[in-house]
Amino acid sequence: TLEGDVRSAKAELSAFWKAKGVARQGGPTVREMAEDLNIQSVYNYVYFLSSNFVHFNTHALLRNGWGDPEGPFRYRIGNFDGYYKSLSVFCSALLVIGFCYAFADVFVAGSPEEEVNALLLVISEVHRWPEIVTFEELNKDPPLFVFSHALRKVAVEGGEAIPYGGVVQEIKNLR
Known part of the structure; x- marks a missing residue:
């Protein structure tokens, strides 16, 4: 049974x-x-983003109200279409890279090294990773591409440069 x-x-x-x-x-x-x-940054990033989709919270509701700061606001999920598309593509790429590093020798015929390196290059050059709290929901214009790209390139954590951020570095360490 x-x-x-x-x-x-x-x-x-x-x-x-x-x-x-x-x-x-x-x-x-x-x-x-x-x-x-040792992939706590990956876990925290993916967990926080995904939990916003499956659990109700006022932040998730309020972020869908856009308009003049004095009102009226227009509430619709479509206000975040671009964000959700970027988020799903970006997180999918991270998970594919992690899967290849952790399990390719078991589940993938041949070596996906060339494809993984291409994905890593794309991720390293993305000028704006999907943020947990976006500029748009704060009714702010996002920074210029050049500025946000430069900030990410010189990011520092714990006194050490993190060119790809803790998330990508942890995934690379799965090799």
Whole structure:
């Protein structure tokens, strides 16, 4: 029966995690797995962005109201069409690169090295990564391309230059 199959699968999964030394009954959380792989920046970026799509919060609602600061505002999801398109393409590229670095030897015939390098080059040159809070929702014009591109190129974290940001560097470290 389906119930028996589900119970059996849960028991096997529980035994698997127990054999790996994981104390938590359902296995590690996604956050714990990200910490084990040292990809916390990737996890935080993707988690925060995706949780805004699946959980209601006032920020997600209010960001769809655009108009003159004095009103009236026009609320429609279409106000963010460009943002959501950029976000889905950008995050998809990050996940494909991460997948190739972590699992290509198991799941991909041949070497995707050339394609991965091309994606990395594109990501490194994108002048505006999808922000968690956008300039548009703050009723501000985005910075000029040249300015935002230059800022990203000279970004510093913890006193060290991060030319591609922590997210891309963590994905590269999966090799």
